[in-house]
Each structure stands twice: as structure tokens, then as C-alpha cells.
Amino acid sequence: xxxxxxxxxxxxxxxxxxxxxxxxxxxxxxxxxxxxxxxxxxxxxxxxxxxxxxxxxxxxxxxxxxxxxxxxxxxxxxxxxxxxxxxxxxxxxxxxxxxxxxxxxxxxxxxxxxxxxxxxxxxxxxxxxxxxxxxxxxxxxxxxxxxxxxxxxxxxxxxxxxxxxxxxxxxxxxxxxxxxxxxxxxxxxxxxxxxxxxxxxxxxxxxxxxxxxxxxxxxxxxxxxxxxxxxxxxxxxxxxxxxxxxxxxxxxxxxxxxxxxxxxxxxxxxxxxxxxxxxxxxxxxxxxxxxxxxxxxxxxxxxxxxxxxxxxxxxxxxxxxxxxxxxxxxxxxxxxxxxxxxxxxxxxxxxxxxxxxx
Amino acid sequence: xxxxxxxxxxxxxxxxxxxxxxxxxxxxxxxxxxxxxxxxxxxxxxxxxxxxxxxxxxxxxxxxxxxxxxxxxxxxxxxxxxxxxxxxxxxxxxxxxxxxxxxxxxxxxxxxxxxxxxxxxxxxxxxxxxxxxxxxxxxxxxxxxxxxxxxxxxxxxxxxxxxxxxxxxxxxxxxxxxxxxxxxxxxxxxxxxxxxxxxxxxxxxxxxxxxxxxxxxxxxxxxxxxxxxxxxxxxxxxxxxxxxxxxxxxxxxxxxxxxxxxxxxxxxxxxxxxxxxxxxxxxxxxxxxxxxxxxxxxxxxxxxxxxxxxxxxxxxxxxxxxxxxxxxxxxxxxxxxxxxxxxxxxxxxxxxxxxxxx
Numbered sequence: 001x002x003x004x005x006x007x008x009x010x011x012x013x014x015x016x017x018x019x020x021x022x023x024x025x026x027x028x029x030x031x032x033x034x035x036x037x038x039x040x041x042x043x044x045x046x047x048x049x050x051x052x053x054x055x056x057x058x059x060x061x062x063x064x065x066x067x068x069x070x071x072x073x074x075x076x077x078x079x080x081x082x083x084x085x086x087x088x089x090x091x092x093x094x095x096x097x098x099x100x101x102x103x104x105x106x107x108x109x110x111x112x113x114x115x116x117x118x119x120x121x122x123x124x125x126x127x128x129x130x131x132x133x134x135x136x137x138x139x140x141x142x143x144x145x146x147x148x149x150x151x152x153x154x155x156x157x158x159x160x161x162x163x164x165x166x167x168x169x170x171x172x173x174x175x176x177x178x179x180x181x182x183x184x185x186x187x188x189x190x191x192x193x194x195x196x197x198x199x200x201x202x203x204x205x206x207x208x209x210x211x212x213x214x215x216x217x218x219x220x221x222x223x224x225x226x227x228x229x230x231x232x233x234x235x236x237x238x239x240x241x242x243x244x245x246x247x248x249x250x251x252x253x254x255x256x257x258x259x260x261x262x263x264x265x266x267x268x269x270x271x272x273x274x275x276x277x278x279x280x281x282x283x284x285x286x287x288x289x290x291x292x293x294x295x296x297x298x299x300x301x302x303x304x305x306x307x308x309x310x311x312x313x314x315x316x317x318x319x320x321x322x323x324x325x326x327x328x329x330x331x332x333x334x335x336x337x338x339x340x341x342x343x344x345x346x347x348x349x350x351x352x353x354x355x356x357x358x
Numbered sequence: 359x360x361x362x363x364x365x366x367x368x369x370x371x372x373x374x375x376x377x378x379x380x381x382x383x384x385x386x387x388x389x390x391x392x393x394x395x396x397x398x399x400x401x402x403x404x405x406x407x408x409x410x411x412x413x414x415x416x417x418x419x420x421x422x423x424x425x426x427x428x429x430x431x432x433x434x435x436x437x438x439x440x441x442x443x444x445x446x447x448x449x450x451x452x453x454x455x456x457x458x459x460x461x462x463x464x465x466x467x468x469x470x471x472x473x474x475x476x477x478x479x480x481x482x483x484x485x486x487x488x489x490x491x492x493x494x495x496x497x498x499x500x501x502x503x504x505x506x507x508x509x510x511x512x513x514x515x516x517x518x519x520x521x522x523x524x525x526x527x528x529x530x531x532x533x534x535x536x537x538x539x540x541x542x543x544x545x546x547x548x549x550x551x552x553x554x555x556x557x558x559x560x561x562x563x564x565x566x567x568x569x570x571x572x573x574x575x576x577x578x579x580x581x582x583x584x585x586x587x588x589x590x591x592x593x594x595x596x597x598x599x600x601x602x603x604x605x606x607x608x609x610x611x612x613x614x615x616x617x618x619x620x621x622x623x624x625x626x627x628x629x630x631x632x633x634x635x636x637x638x639x640x641x642x643x644x645x646x647x648x649x650x651x652x653x654x655x656x657x658x659x660x661x662x663x664x665x666x667x668x669x670x671x672x673x674x675x676x677x678x679x680x681x682x683x684x685x686x687x688x689x690x691x692x693x694x695x696x697x698x699x700x701x702x703x704x705x706x707x708x709x710x711x712x713x714x715x716x
Contacts, residue, residue, distance in 0.1 A: 075548040140610060153545055153553045187511055187595035190433040195511045195592045218599035222607040231596075234553045237545035238593055239600045241576035246604035246640070249580040252498060253639060257632040267628045274615040274622055281611060282604070 010318045011102035012311075014042030015071045015089035016109020018304050021050060024108060027311020028063075029055050036319055037062040039102050041089040043069045068092035074304055078112030082120065090114060094121045097297045104318035106289065108302035108311070115151050118295045125331045127338025128294040130159045133233070133301050134170060135290025137240070138281055142224040144183075145171050148233040149240055149290055149301075155232040157200045161208070164201075166293050166334060167228035168210055173330050175227070183216035183226025185235055191215065201230070218242075247282045251275070289314035291321070294334070298327040368676045369460035370669075372400030373429040373447035374467020376662050379408060382466060385669020386421075387413050394677055395420040397460050399447040401427045426450035432662055436470030440478065448472060452479045455655045462676035464647065464669070466660035473509050476653045483689045485696025486652040488517045491591070491659050492528060493648025495598070496639055500582040502541075503529050506591040507598055507648055507659075513590040515558045519566070522559075524651050524692060525586030526568055531688050533585070541574035541584025543593055549573065559588070576600075605640045609633070647672035649679070652692070656685040 012028050014021045021042055029051075032038050040047060044067035051058045070088040072081040085091050090109045096102040098121040107114050111133070119131060132148035147167045152159060164182050171180040184202055186194040193215055194202060205212040216225045218239050231239065254275060258268025268275075289310070292299035298321045302314050321327055370386050372379045379400055387409075390396050398405060402425035409416045428446040430439045443449050448467045454460040456479040465472050469491070477489060490506035505525045510517060522540050529538040542560060544552040551573055552560060563570040574583045576597050589597065612633060616626030647668070650657035656679045660672050679685055 074546075075550070077550045140607060140614070150545055153551075153556075185596060187508055187592050188432075192433070192435045193511075198511075198592075217603075218596040219603040219606070221600065222603055234545050234556075235593065235596055238543060238576040238589075238597050242579065242597045242600035243604045245575075245577040245580055246601045247608065248577070249498060250605065250608055250636060250640060253636045254632065256498070257635050264632055267625065267632065270625045271629050274612065274625065277615050278608060278611045282608060 008104075008319055008322045009037045009039055009102040010315055010322075011039045011041060011066075011093040011096040011105045012315065013089045013093040013105065013107035013109050013114075014040050014047060015068070016107045016114075016304075017302065017306055018074070018108075019307055020108065021047060022054075023307045024311050025050050026054060026308035027306075028315065029058065029061070030308065030312045031315040032058075032061040032063050034316075035062070036315055038315070039064045039066050039093075039096050041066045041068045041092045041096070043067070043071075043089075066092055066096065072110050072113045074110050076110055076113065078110060078116045081110060081113045082116045085113070091117050091121075094118055094299075097299075098122055103322040104298035104300060106300045106302065106311070106314045106318050108304055108306040108314075111150060111301050111304075114299065114301060115292065118292055118297075118299045122296045122299070125294055125296060125338075126335045127341075128166075128334070129162055130155075131292050131294030132159075132163050132166065133236075133290050134167060134293045137221055137229070137243075139222040139224055142227070144221060144224070144226055144229045145175075145180075146221070146229040146231070146236055146240070147293065148231065148236050150233045150237040151292065152232060153234040153237075155197070157197060157204065160197070160201045160230060160232060161204050162294075162338075164205055164208065164210060164212075164228065164230045165337065167230060169333050169337065170291075170293060170330055171227050173333065174326055177227055179211040180227035181213045182210045182228045182230060183213050185218060185221075185229055185231035185239065186215035187217070189215045189217050189220075197232075205230075243282075247279075251279060289317060291327070293330070296331065298322060366462075366677055366680045367395045367397055367460040368673055368680075369397045369399060369424075369451040369454040369463045370673065371447045371451040371463065371465035371467050371472075372398050372405060373426070374465045374472075374662075375660065375664055376432070376466075377665055378466065379405060381665045382669050383408050384412060384666035385664075386673065387416065387419070388666065388670045389673040390416075390419040390421050392674075393420070394673055396673070397422045397424050397451070397454050399424045399426045399450040399454070401425070401429075401447075424450055424454065430468050430471045432468050434468055434471065436468060436474045439468060439471045440474045443471070449475050449479075452476055452657075455657075456480055461680040462656035462658060464658045464660065464672045464676050466662055466664040466669070466672075469508060469659050469662075472657065472659060473650065476650055476655075476657045480654045480657070483652055483654060483696075484693045485699075486524075486692070487520055488513075489650050489652035490517075490521050490524065491594075491648050492525060492651045495579055495587070495601075497580040497582055500585070502579060502582070502584055502587050503533075503538075504579070504587040504589070504594055504598070505651065506589065506594050508591045508595040509650065510590060511592040511595075513555070515555060515562065518555070518559045518588060518590060519562050520652075520696075522563055522566065522568060522570075522586065522588045523695065525588060527691050527695065528649075528651060528684075528688055529585050531691065532684055535585055537569040538585035539571045540568045540586045540588060541571050543576060543579075543587055543589035543597065544573035545575070547573045547575050547578075555590075563588075601640075605637075609637060647675055649685070651688070654689065656680060 134147035136143040492505035494501040
């Protein structure tokens, strides 16, 4: 239904990610078959050949090819790559949104380069110090929104303070939670725990007017310990990837144990539907990507390892985000809120408490 | 066999940890029944009553009660707690080793306080800047030794460089690996990835003479990406706990999915032996504790949430460590190595390459 909203076009970076272009294209094709209008950025000759191979009737779909012969690789240094990559699929995809030809970008490419290109071509929301990647972590009872999942590896305390406000406003906008509980990822739940940076942030958040619930251990991130989890991009990345690695390892162990005997082979066969459900629940690669918050338009950051089904989900997520105008609403609130902060003083909290309640 | 080595006594902090004193005592009793000689530190009247309740014949075991009526709590600030906790079970356990009455300490208590007390009463190995917690992460093909798992949340680059050397020497001593592969936990395997601190460390390790394999993503820590994983204590703690939380969440999901229907209930029942094996493999709480490296005697750091079976394993590990003299051998090599480093220059690598080969 939403997908058929023919005013929405999504720009897809076809050449970014470990499985590009084939898996990205296969995902894009599925989304296009569901009626999504796409601008596919990549080397035109390669993409055309692949399209002809995978879906000979592709010209009947709402697909436009944007020739972008260059490719930013995963190992390229971001700033350099963007500066010298004006004809890359990643930069072209971002430019399409800047030009108003598309309303959102989906990329599984170099996330540092995506951050740089988005900041450069789309611009930050006024007052934002650093855009950050935010995404929901799966949980049994609830999902926590974690910010930053990897955009900013070196953070000053006021970047992190802003991430907390961004998380607060995003969860309020999207989840209709009046007072999202803000937790701080630390090496223990006790108030005295944390790096020097985390301890300073703890103090700021205590006086922020946010519903601050204190430190959260990484062990409890799936247990509804908070609605928003704040951390720097280095810690967020390590936490997310440790969880991914653990899921992968446990599924492999299950597979291995299941092969030990005829009985266990049988049991494993019978348990497949159960294992499949758990896998789906915990598989971040399928969860459709995270948002780059703090830039002027929707940017969906996918895992580098994304496959076709994750791409479909990310594109659907992009359409949803454009359709429900959550990013534009969020950006408006964020700009308004930041303008109301007299940020010359770190003790901003009590002055703009009323702002947060709006 | 080893356990009956009656020259070895282990000091146990009975009052430390979330499940103290009962679970710690139950674990200690099992170990004592296997012939280990123990010095149990805690409030004598409480412990005696518990002993009489749990094991009326306890006086036939090689158990000595050390009265330490005070208790350092998990939420206490470490330095203060140690300064004012001379009669605490934790400090008394450390002192017993300093006095030569025991050869190793086992504690599930406040790990910050354990670090402070160990540094204060046992002393650092000469040249060591900061003691660090090292432990093996379970893996399918191999186990990586991760250092630091939580002792030092704020690290200078030369602390981390030393952790790499400590990991190198420990794995060489214990695992008989001539050239352990040293990996650096980062937010991507690419060389340019990392926080400012990690990037500086990367450069140092490249010129270190160690077998440096570059950055390792947290996703790959169970996949034999390196023999030694280096990170600061904040990141190590978050990584380890994210993995623990994921294991716990997946097992819960399995339990929940298994209850959805009679068929899945049956399948889950049949899968129990398989699940049990995976649980054992991935359950860090059972894995017997990690070592505080860089102090003069063996200190076994357990998870705060440890239960009796983990305590047994930690005590057995303590006995093994004393018996095979790995800590004294390691300390000797470390002191020798550090003495040979002219540490006024960060480019220490090539000068002492030969040292590392000894």
C-alpha cells in the first residue's frame, strides 16, 4: 500500500557492501516488484547486464538507472573517498536526494563515506554537532533504540549529550513513548562505573530533564533496561557486532552438535522451525538498517554484509520513513529543541525541560 | 591429583559477588571435598552457621576460617572501599597471599576493589604500568585470549601496548604458541578504522616485533581471528557482556518458542542435551574466571553473578595456575622483557624482537 505511493523514490547505492552489486540488485528488484520506485546507482553497463540476467522484464518496473561508474570500497578512507568519488554510486545516490529526485538513500557501503557524503550534500540539522547512527536492537520484551551505532568513534561529551536528546526525540516521535527511559552504556550499572567520558556524560544526563535511568550493562541491552541506549560509535559498533558474532556462533554450534548422531540429526531437523524463528528475531542483518540521524534527509545505513532480503527490508523501511514523515518531523523538533538550548552552558537540563515535554 | 597438592592453599573471598555467601561457600565446599586446601574469608559467625547447615562434617575438610566481618559491596567505589575495608573478606583474602599463607585468591566481588587491593598488597611486576584482566573467550575452532576484560576503563596507549605484550607472553607460556597472533579490537577490520587511541596503538603494534594481524571486529572474536585480542577495559567489558546477554537472550527465546505448542514442547525436550552442550560451551559464568595479570601473585577474577559450579571451576583454575607456576613464570618473563625495553621511545619494537623470541 505504502510502497505504491508513487511520489516516493528511493536512491539505492548498488555498488556498496560486501555482496554488491548482485545481492543489492536482487533486493532492489524484489522491492520494485512490490511497486517501489527506485533510482539505482552504479556502473550502468554492469547493472544493465545483471538486470537482463536476473529479471528480463525489468523495464516494466519503476526503475531508473543512474550511471555512477566509480566505486567507494569498504577499506577506503571516508573523506578522501568522497572527495575523489563524485562519480561513485554512493555519492551519486546521496546527490539524488540533495537534488530532490529521490527522498531517501539506502546503502550497504562504506558507512564512514556515507556519513561524510550525507553531511556534505544533505547538510546537518541546524545545531547538530555530529550526525549519529540510530537503530533498534531486538529484544524479547521491548526493543531499545541505540545511538550511536558507529558513525562517531571519537566523541566529545556534548556530542554524546546530543545523541541522548536525539534518541529521546526519535523514540517519542516513532514509538509514542511520552518519556523514553535513557540509559548509558557502561561497564557496570553502578553510578561510579564508566570511563572518564561516560562519568561526565552521566552527570550531564542526571541534570538534563530527560528520564535518565543511569548506566546499563551490555548484558542487559536485550532486556528492556531502557528505551534509548547512548554510547559512542566505537562502543556501539563493538557491542552490536559482539552480539552478531554470538548469534552466528551459537547457530553454528547448534548445527555442529546436531550432526553428531542420527538422533541429534533428527532432533535438529524437527527443531528447524524454532531455530528459524530465533534466527529471524536475532538476525540484525535482516533488520533493515539503521538511520543516520541529524542530517536533513533520510539516510538508511545497512550492514556491509547485507543480502537481498535485508535490502528489501531496508528499502521498505526507507519508504515507510518517507511516507510517515518521521525524519522531517524529527528534524523539525530537533532543530527547534537545539535552538532553544543555550548551549554555552553544559547544565542545559532544567531550562529546556518544558521543551522536552512538548 | 593436582588438587591434593597439599602445599597449595587458595584464599576465597566468601562475601563477594551477587550470590555471596551461599553460592560461593557451596562451590568452596565442593572444591574442598576434592581435596583442595582453602582459607575462607568472611564473617565467621555467618560462615560457621552456613557450614554447619550445608556440610555438618566440614571440619574433616582442609578448611580454615578467617574472620573478616566487613564486606565490600559491588557498588562501592574501589579505592575508598579498600582503604576503609581492611577487615573485609576481599582485602583479607589478598593479604593472606601477601603473607604467604595462601598462593592464590579467588573472588567474585567488586573487581575494581580487587584490582586496587592486589596492586596495593601484592605489588605490580616491575615495569608494569597497569595490571589487566585477561581471559579466554570460548570459540568453535580456537579460544582467543582477551586483555583487558575490565580492569582499566581509561587507557593510555602505552598501557594498551603493554597489554599486547602481556597477552603475547601469556599465550606463549600457557598455549605453547611460538608466535601468538595479536589482534586489535576495532570498529572494522580495515587499517584506517578505530578511535584515535586505537589508531595510535595500531601503529605501535605494527612496529612492535609482535605477530600483529591488525584490527579485529567484535563479530569475529569467536572465529579464531587472533590468539590475543587487545582492548581497553571498557570495550572489553562491553564486548564480553554483549556476548553474555546474547547467549542468555537466545536461550530464553528457545525456551519461549519451545512452549508454543505440544509439538515444539516435545522437540525442545528432545533438544535438551544439544542445548545443554551449547550452553556449557558459551556460558562464561561457568568458565572459571579470568586472571589479573601484572601483579605478583595469582588473582582469579570471577563474574559477580557466579554460582557454585563457577566457583568450583575458579578454585580448580587457581590450583592449576599455582601448580604449573604459570603466573610466576609469566611474571619473570614479563619483568625481564620490560626491563629490556628502553621505554623512553615508543618505537620499542625492533630492539627487543629477540627478547620476544626467547
